[in-house]
Amino acid sequence: MDRAPGLSVRLKLALSYAGFVTLAGALLLAAVWVFLRRYVSDGVLFSPGRFVPNRPDPLHAFAPAAAAVFAFLLVFGLAGGWILAGRMLTPLTRITDATRRAANGSLSHRIRLQGRRDEFRELADAFDTMLARLEAHVAEQQRFAANASHELRTPLAISQSLLDVARNDPAHDHGELVDRLHAVNARAIDLTEALLVLSRADQRFFTREPVDLSLLMEEATETLLPLAEKRGVTLHASGDITPAVGSPALLLQMTTNLMHNAIVHNLPEQGTVWVTTSVRSETVALTVENSGEKLSPQLVSTLTEPFQRGTGRTRDDHAGLGLGLAIVKSIIHVHDGSLTIVPRPAGGLRTVVQLPTPPRQAAT
Known part of the structure; x- marks a missing residue:
């Protein structure tokens, strides 16, 4: 955005400081002037114990001195204001430099402004946090x-x-x-x-409306039942009415992906998948558990990354694309929910999705 050149903030602050100091000095000199006019008689000065007639008029003697003091205050205010403004704006200069680096693509730079908390340091800390998140987001996108x-x-x-x-x-x-x-x-x-x-x-391009997770669970179960029978996996689905708010299509995609993942990554024979829905104090939960191989916590922590597969890159007719849990994570994120994935002691995974209850449900 092109802007016309103007005065720097430092110069504006210096002029403001100088104007304030000069105004304060002018008011002080005016007060002294009024005092002299009121308490000093024409041609007579009051001295302790005596009157001294025919002395020079103090008002005329005061004017040149007042002018000199006024000029001194103006110069002093400008110089002092320039120095003080420079010291006060030093953090802002560092923030501006960091902003220019970020605009040029350097997201690894941090301001790390030292000192006690004030407005500038809060701004610097917020900017560092933003840079850290932006750097992580860009790295993830890459x-x-x-x-x-x-x-x-x-x-x-x-x-x-x-x-x-x-x-x-x-x-x-x-x-x-x-x-x-x-x-x-x-x-x-x-x-x-x-x-x-x-x-x-x-991108959150969807309309939020009331939805029942238990109905989505039943629909996903009917869709995936042939696949489960083909792979020798038994499905157990149960739960109460589970009201939530969101996109039915996306939440159905989330439920289907979780159940598909549980069926595919299961025991070769006689595997089991347990799917339940429940209502908690301020959230509703969808829990999917499956039998399978024992997985380490380190491996489980990477499963929501795009194109990551718990069993490597082995492919078959239903091996998946490595995007199932990544899609689930994104859908839960845009619905302001949480996703917890932990390995089961006997093998397989336990996945818990928690979504906020509708406002009316939370109030009751």
Whole structure:
């Protein structure tokens, strides 16, 4: 934004200090002048014990001295105000320098203003906190972009290889080729749609309305039941009416992702998934537990990162894209909720989603 040049804040403060000092001095001199005119007789000065006639008029003698004092106060106010303003604005200068560095892309710089708390130090601390969050967000976005590029490049590279084979070997079985291309293309479409869902959730482009998590749980259970039966996983779903406020589509996506993750990352045979909903004092909860391999807390802490998979990058027909829990985390975040994932002692995971109750429900 282009602006016309103006006076610096330091100069404005210096002029303000000088004007205040000069005004105070002028009022003081005016008070002395009034005192002299009122208590000194014309041509006569009062001295202790005697009157001295025919002395010079003190009012005329006072005027040059007052002018000199007034000029001194003006110069003193300007110089002192300039120095004081410089000392007071030093923290602001450091904040401005840090802002320019951040604008040029250097987000690792911190002000770290020393001293006791005041307005400038509160501003500096808030700016440091903002830079830290912004740096973490940019780093996360860079990792996400790199991982997304890698994930999208894989199906494209496979498609390119299959097409090269078909072009170089016309006698190759095209039916098998078409099937493989269809599977690779479907996976690329799924990944693109997952990225769109994640972007929509992060940007909060949705309408909030009343929703019952228990109904979403039942709908997700019906949808995923064939997959669970195919993988030999038993689903146990139960719970009370669980009112919340948010996007039904996004919350259904969250519930489906959690249950899908619990089914896929389970025991090879005779696995179990437990899904429950409950109402707490000021929140509603959706809990998903599954049997499975024993996982370390360090590995569990990374599962909500995009493209992270608890069992590595092994792929099968339902291996997932590594975005399921990342989408869940984003949906919960935009609904002002919390996500807790801990390993079960017997193996598998226990995932708890807590969302705020509707205002009317919280009041009761």
